[in-house]
Amino acid sequence: MVVEFDPTQKTKTNLRSHYPDKFLDKTIPDTVPRFCFPEEELTFDGYDENREKIVEEFSFILTVMDGSRRFGFCRRYRSRKGDVKPFCNVIISNWSSFSLFQQVMDVIDLLPSEEVIVSFLKLLLSKPFPAKEETVAVELNVNNEKSNTFRFTRSSNPYEFLDYVSYEPLFKTCSVKTIMLLFSALLSESHVIGIGKTLPHISACMNALTSLIYPFNWQHVFIPILPKQLIEFVEAPMPFLIGMLSDAGPLLEEREIEEGTLILNFDNDTFIKAPAVIEETLPSTLATSLKRNLTRLKTSEIRGQAFNQLVAHIFLRFWVDIFVNYRTCFGTPQGEHNFDVQKFIKSRPKQMLSFLQKFERTQMFFMFIEEQEQLSAASKL
Template sequence: HVIFDAKRGKKRVKSQAQGGSAQGTRRSVYVQSTLKRRPGYRTLERDLIQLQQQQLFQLFVVVSLRKSSPGNTYSPEITQQFPNKVTKSSLHSREAEDRLKAIPKFCFPDSQDWLPTGDQPSETFSFVLTGEDGSRWFCYCRKIMPSGKGKRLPEVHCIVSRLGCFNLFAKILEEVERRREICPALVSPFMRSIMEAPFPAPGCTITVKSFLPGSGNEVLTLCRTVDSRLEHVEFEVLLQCLSVGRLLQVFASLLLERRVIFIADKLNVLSRCGHAVLALLYPFTWQHTFVPVLPASMLDISCSPTPFLLGALTPCLPELLDLPIEEVLIVDLCADRFVKQIGDEDCILPSKLQAALQQILEEREQILCQDGDCTGDQQCDLSSLVSEAFVCFFVELVGHYSLHMGESHTSGTWELQRESFRKSHPSRGARQFLQLFMDTQMFAGFIHDKELRKGGGKGLFEVRAVEYLASNPEPEAGGFLKGLKGLG
């Protein structure tokens, strides 16, 4: 799906460059093409609810490096698989087979650079494969060195699931590695017991029993956090890599559905930062191409004129800079710098809201250490602080949308009165931003979801929006900091 879009995108870039079309024309063409496919508007929250009763994962594979001919390069390939066959009941149809074939490249995006070694630390990372219907495979990987003596090549253990719970699957992969070191034959029975276990509800724990030679029966405890949105993200790594100012510029670029490329020298940094920055968009969901770690052989995808968030390893940067990529933000996560940018990234967000958000993030350590921030059974940590800060940002920006939902005079359907919604915001900067943001697929999908549900099922954003409107009958441009006083 990604490769198809990239090839089609390159053709479109060429034809439009010849015709001198503007960026607006390209966006219009892209939106029209996606509307024809009618992809479902997907959210992590909804997926987790819909998949609640399903098994923890659908597939487990081991990807190894095999020497290619000619030359001394290596190619990744699946050498073990559990269950042995991809059935219709487990991963669906032919498209599943195509995605299965793509997994080795993403497990070893740098396969040509590997040489046998005697020492290589284990590394956990993840990537996402998206189907044409918007369905997603979350692929959780752990790169390990097989047991043995002398120089060896690493292998990657990969769990494929429809569920976005990074920490839970990272714990399972650590247990897989422990059993692999004792005896490779212990892995399949362990994964069978995991597959048969139910998916735990948010805030709940399940136990999985398995036999381990020398230890007897062992019990593995798998626990999920209460806030399921934050299970697959770590904001700490993102904030360590990027200064707050640059992070907000990346955030603003993604809100306008621009093209963004992350560069780093480690797979886990690319993976964690990619997932974390998209989590900041809640309650909106990135609907476009997202490849946390792009294999070197697929760099041409970056030539697509459509929105994307890509990650590439540092050795790929020179080749990326040689490609004809239009209007892109290239972010070096290791050096906290922009390699390439459009230039207006700092002027996209409404100035007062941006300043308030920046203050919260820069003072995060002081806020977390304040007396009284952690009370009762609630845990005030970095993830909840960052999440609340960005939720408050969106509440103040678009939280009044429900006041402008009504029946259309022409079609009789329940829809957003767009102009009254935009003009009702008291901040001129917010109105100018909304003029652009309302044209994105993220906003269109969010509103379409509200139009269909008519207020059913309230997530964190809806709860905060109701609280905000109750305390501020008229939206206030300066109410952001007040809304964060009750954090934790």
């Protein structure tokens, strides 16, 4: 899809073109444009003054009627001169393989016309979605010249989300203490709002936050970038994780937000709104170890993909220490594959008791265990 920003339009956006011609979900044409341009007015506040042309990447998630999710990957183009109308190329998919989508966007940038782009997309979409490590090849004739072959490879990374999610923006602007408080809030399924000046920064921080809880998944409302037109979402009673641009901040003051909601400014690591006392509900020994390892990594010279891998490993280590041998709690004398929660909690050290008694009531725990029960049953067939 190609979405233009047009301030003369009431909605501020215009759906210029899309492929395929028909949408499987009829809400897409009305919904997607506002996520591509969540601002009511485009500014260059927060961007490098020496950059004449701004190309920015970010993502969003849509929840459709059946409860499933669609992932949006955006590459947006703007010019300070104003000689080109701002526009955004966006891919909507059932998959969150953003590194693969980056490769597709790179090719689209090279193609000379919309007609050629449509031909390319038609060929690409005729291929099955690749498995991990698999490469898809598309042969395309450009300008009636010799055919070009474009290859797209899906990541082999066991943590595929790390090919797009970067922890560096989050750790660069936030202290380890703040990150641990946010981690604790997510595990308590609280209300969390993060704000920032630029779309790429806020999108990166929000996506990094949700990936910290891996192998669990955030089961509630997750909107990396909330359009101003949907500001009422911040009054929702159910847990949510919402990102917003700073210029929407004043609108929050007009809303009745749930008591206990955390609102963090990612640009200066400041809580705008928080409970009088923000509790870290993590087991004390594990919290100390987590803080020590994250501080050591944050102050090191390690950067890039190695940094991302180590952050993921540190948080995964936290879960391994809690859930070690949890598989022994599957099954009953009657041969069922249910997970015995109380048996599991009693098997863990006392210092984990308070945390686990709260965590086992969360939706993320319930869904994780349900998936493991299904796997346990399937392995016995």
